[in-house]
Amino acid sequence: MxxxxxxxxxxxxxxxxxxxxxxxxxxxxxxxxxxxxxxxxxxxxxxxxxxxxxxxxxxxxxxPNLTPGFVNEPGSTSELLPAEILAAIDVPPYLSTACDTALRVEPADVPDATGWARLLHARCRLNNKFTGAPCPCTCHGREA
Incomplete structure (x- = not known):
C-alpha cells in the first residue's frame, strides 16, 4: 500500500x-x-x-446482542448477577474460551501457532460475565 x-x-x-x-x-x-x-x-x-x-x-x-439490551464487551459488568445470588451459589472456576483455546494452540506444531495463541489471549473477557470470576490464565500477569 x-x-x-x-x-x-x-x-x-x-x-x-x-x-x-x-x-x-x-x-x-x-x-x-x-x-x-x-x-x-x-x-x-x-x-x-x-x-x-x-x-x-x-x-x-x-x-440487539446475544442477550437483548446488553453489549457484552470484555470487562463489562452489565450482566453480572446480583450479590445475593452469587452468595447463594458455588461459583465454578472460570477459564475463558479464548485462553482455553490459546493454551491448546500454543503447543501445536503449525506455522504462527504462537502468534495465533497471543491473539486469542488478547481476546479474553478477563472475567466471567455472569459471576465476575477472574480468568486465572497466566497470560494476564496475575497469579491463579
Whole structure:
C-alpha cells in the first residue's frame, strides 16, 4: 500500500470502513505469505481481528446482542448477577474460551501457532460475565 492510499481509522469509523481496513490487512498478510515472509504476519492478522471486533462492537451497540439490551464487551459488568445470588451459589472456576483455546494452540506444531495463541489471549473477557470470576490464565500477569 502506498502513502497516497492510506486508510485512516478513527474512534468514530463506521463498521464498513473498519471491515474494509481489516480486509486490506488480510490482503497484505496474504501477499507476505506469497513472498515467503514470516515476520509481522501475526501482527497484521491481530490488527485485522481487532478491527473486525471493533466493527462488531459498533454494530451491537446500535442493535440487539446475544442477550437483548446488553453489549457484552470484555470487562463489562452489565450482566453480572446480583450479590445475593452469587452468595447463594458455588461459583465454578472460570477459564475463558479464548485462553482455553490459546493454551491448546500454543503447543501445536503449525506455522504462527504462537502468534495465533497471543491473539486469542488478547481476546479474553478477563472475567466471567455472569459471576465476575477472574480468568486465572497466566497470560494476564496475575497469579491463579
Amino acid at each position: 502506498t502513502d497516497d492510499n492510506k486508510i485512516v481509522i478513527r474512534e468514530r469509523s463506521t463498521p464498513s470502513k473498519l471491515r474494509y481496513a481489516s480486509q486490506k490487512l488480510i490482503e497484505m498478510h496474504d501477499q507476505l505469505i506469497d513472498r515467503g515472509v514470516d515476520k509481522q504476519r501475526a501482527t497484521l492478522i491481530g490488527i485485522a481481528l481487532h478491527l473486525e471486533s471493533m466493527a462488531q462492537a459498533a454494530e451491537s451497540s446500535a442493535g
